[in-house]
Structures are given as structure tokens and as C-alpha cells.
Amino acid sequence: MDRISIHAAEYPHILLLEDSLLDAELIREQLSKVEPKVEIRAAQNRADFIRALDEGGFDLILSDFSLPDFDGMTALEMASAQVPDVPFIFVSGVLGEEVAIESFRRGATDYVLKQRLIRLPAAVERALAEARERVERRRAEHQKELLVRELSHRVKNTMAMVMSLVRRTARNSPTVGDYSLNLLGRLRAMADAHALLFETNWSQADLSDIIQRTLAAYSQGRGERFQITEGPSVYLDPKASLALSMVINELTTNAVKYGALSVENGYVLISWLRTTEGAGERVQLQWQEVDGPAVSPPGDPGFGTTLIERSIAYELQGDVTLEYAPTGLICRITFPVPADVSLT
Numbered sequence: 001m002d003r004i005s006i007h008a009a010e011y012p013h014i015l016l017l018e019d020s021l022l023d024a025e026l027i028r029e030q031l032s033k034v035e036p037k038v039e040i041r042a043a044q045n046r047a048d049f050i051r052a053l054d055e056g057g058f059d060l061i062l063s064d065f066s067l068p069d070f071d072g073m074t075a076l077e078m079a080s081a082q083v084p085d086v087p088f089i090f091v092s093g094v095l096g097e098e099v100a101i102e103s104f105r106r107g108a109t110d111y112v113l114k115q116r117l118i119r120l121p122a123a124v125e126r127a128l129a130e131a132r133e134r135v136e137r138r139r140a141e142h143q144k145e146l147l148v149r150e151l152s153h154r155v156k157n158t159m160a161m162v163m164s165l166v167r168r169t170a171r172n173s174p175t176v177g178d179y180s181l182n183l184l185g186r187l188r189a190m191a192d193a194h195a196l197l198f199e200t201n202w203s204q205a206d207l208s209d210i211i212q213r214t215l216a217a218y219s220q221g222r223g224e225r226f227q228i229t230e231g232p233s234v235y236l237d238p239k240a241s242l243a244l245s246m247v248i249n250e251l252t253t254n255a256v257k258y259g260a261l262s263v264e265n266g267y268v269l270i271s272w273l274r275t276t277e278g279a280g281e282r283v284q285l286q287w288q289e290v291d292g293p294a295v296s297p298p299g300d301p302g303f304g305t306t307l308i309e310r311s312i313a314y315e316l317q318g319d320v321t322l323e324y325a326p327t328g329l330i331c332r333i334t335f336p337v338p339a340d341v342s343l344t
Contacts, residue, residue: 011036012128015052017043017063017075018091023114027062027091030120038124046070053082060127065092065099073103080107085134087127091120162187172303182253189214189249193242205241207234207283211270214248218256225261231272234283237338243315250304251287251331260292260328267291274337281337282318289328297324 014031018024024042031038041058043049046069052058061079065072072090079088090103090111100111109130110123165186173179192213196205208230215226236244252261252268260266272285289295298305305322308331312320318335 011039012060013039013041013058014060014062014124015041015043015049015058017049017061017067017072019044019064019067023064023091026114026117027120030117031124033121034124049075049078053078056083058086059131060124061086061088062091062124063088065090065095073099073106076103076106076108085131087131089123089127091117161190165190168303168307185217185249185253186246188217189245190242192217193245196245197238197241204235204237207231207236207244207272207285210236210241210245211248214245215252218252218261222261225267227267227269229269229271232274234272234274234337240316240335240338243311247308247311247333248287250308251329254304254329255289255292258293259295260289263292265291266293266328282334283337285333285335287329287331287333289330292328294326295324295329297322 016024016027018027028040031040038060041052043052045067061075061083063072063075067075072092076088076090079086084107087109088107089109090100091114092111093114095103095111095113103111109127112120112123166183169183169186170179173182193205193210196209196213197203208228211228219226255261255266255268260268267290269288269290270286272283275282275284308322309320312318312333312335316333316335318333320334321332323330323332
């Protein structure tokens with residue numbers, strides 16, 4: 001972080017390097033007119049100044065030019081090297097035009113003649129405001145860089161996932177029609193999950209919203225056949241949200257093609273609850289198909305089954321069991337709640 005602090009919740013801190021007690025008192029009197037009010041730390045010599053630089057915590061330096069054991073230009077060089085973002089203003093009675101120009105060249109912010117101390121409050125307020133703007137601009141630029149890097153990382157991950165879906169879907173689709181239908185469904189599930197996360201500024205998504213958003217593409221004409229028993233609010237991070245959306249999509253696609261949603265009276269029960277196992281909390285999510293055709297374990301698990309198992313294991317750090325019951329598939333998913341995401 002920047003060495004300059006520009007205290008928001010407290011008064012700005014000023015380091016005053018001045019060996020004359022009378023001049024220091026006159027300067028303090030002028031600084032009492034500054035808004036917001038300022039805190040002043042005095043330094044009378046080189047040792048005091050070095051100690052103050054080492055301790056830091058100030059937002060502006062005011063310095064005399066002529067000092068007993070060193071000079072103001074040296075003080076400026078020391079400050080520029082150690083706290084380059086802190087504004088530096090000379091307050092002197094002997095600063096000529098050439099010296100003033102040279103001080104600006106070396107990084108001074110301003111200079112005020114002791115014969116015209118009435119200028120000091122305005123000079124201090126302007127220097128603090130400009131420093132605050134620099135800090136905010138630098139913070140905004142840093143945040144922008146972080147967002148660009150994060151976006152680049154997400155785009156790369158998304159493209160890698162899309163390419164994997166394209167290859168694996170093609171490998172496991174017997175016809176072009178199946179390939180198109182399966183691929184579009186998986187890409188739509190990804191897009192829906194991304195849209196949901198963007199609505200929350202890519203922070204977290206509620207489990208109920210993830211399920212509802214994923215099922216929406218299949219609900220037309222089947223809305224009453226998805227019976228959802230709302231459990232506790234469970235908020236998932238982006239990685240878990242995307243993975244769970246893909247899993248729900250695979251289960252729904254399979255139910256439409258081969259399971260309970262492929263026959264007239266079949267329906268799906270979806271529920272979840274919170275449990276405490278060992279040291280942490282876990283979510284138990286169940287997908288149960290009812291009144292569907294008889295199902296049996298596939299001889300050679302397809303990509304959909306693989307996607308479900310790997311997504312739960314690697315992205316949610318959880319477990320999944322698939323039970324091929326006489327009345328339809330039952331999928332039980334258990335995963336830990338991410339440590340930094342709330343579960344209520």
C-alpha cells in the first residue's frame with residue numbers, strides 16, 4: 001500500500017520540520033485554519049526528522065529551508081527517497097526564485113514565504129487534496145489491473161472448459177442431432193450460471209437460484225413436474241456455482257431423454273438440507289426421479305456421468321452417489337460449505 005495515508009476517519013497528520021520555536025508557533029496558528037483540522041508533529045533537527053521518516057504515519061511535510069545541522073534541500077531528498085508520495089512544502093523566509101525552481105525540480109509540492117504565512121492554509125489544503133486524489137487514482141488503477149487479470153483468468157478457464165465440452169460431447173454423441181442438442185444444453189447451463197454470478201458481481205450465488213435458473217430452460221410445459229422443497233439458504237462461490245449448474249443440467253437432460261421426464265406422469269423431487277459432520281458444515285442435495293421408466297446402471301458410463309462425478313469431486317470437494325432405483329434415478333450429492341461463504 002502507499003506510504004501516504006490521507007487519514008479518512010481522523011485528522012490529517014503533518015510533520016513540521018522547524019528549528020525556531022517562534023516560527024513553529026506562527027505556523028501552527030495558520031494551520032489551525034486548515035479544514036479538516038490537522039495533527040502536527042514537530043521535528044527540530046536532523047535526528048528528529050530521520051526518526052519521524054522511519055516511523056511514518058503523516059500525510060504532509062512542512063520544512064524550513066535553513067536548519068542548523070542540515071538544509072531543507074537535503075530534507076527534501078531524504079523524504080523523496082523514503083516517502084515519495086507525501087507532499088513536501090517549504091516554509092521559509094530565504095527561498096529565492098532560483099532555489100524555488102530547483103526545489104520543484106527535485107519534487108517539492110509548493111513553497112510559502114514566512115513573510116506571507118497567510119498563504120499556508122490554502123497551500124496545505126490543496127496539497128492534501130491533490131495527494132488524496134493521487135491515492136484514489138492509484139487505488140482505482142490497481143483495482144482495474146486486478147479486474148483485468150481476473151477477467152483474463154476466467155476467460156481462459158471458460159474457453160478451456162468449452163473446448164473440453166466440445167470434444168467430449170462429440171466423442172459421446174452418436175448423431176449430429178444428439179451432438180448439437182447436448183452441446184447447446186451444456187453451453188446454455190454455463191451461460192445461465194455466468195449470468196447469475198454477474199448479477200451478484202461475481203461474488204456468490206444462492207443454491208436455490210442456481211437450481212431455478214438451470215431448470216428454467218426445461219420448465220416450459222414441465223414446470224409442475226419439478227417439485228422443489230426449499231432448504232436453507234446456501235451461498236456458493238463462482239467455481240462451485242458453475243459446477244453445480246452443469247451437474248443439474250446433466251441430470252435434467254438425462255431425465256428428459258431417458259428418465260422420469262421422458263414419460264407423461266413422471267416428475268422430479270429436489271431437496272437439500274444442512275448437516276454437521278466432523279469439524280464443518282455440509283450440504284446434502286438430493287435429486288429423485290419418480291414414476292419414470294425402470295432404470296439400470298449403464299454398462300459404460302457416458303460423459304454426462306463422468307462430468308457429474310468429476311464436477312462434484314474436484315470443484316465442490318464433495319461426494320456423489322447414483323442409485324438406479326425401480327422408479328427412477330436418485331442422485332445424492334454431499335459437499336462442504338466453502339469456508340468464506342455463509343450458510344444460514
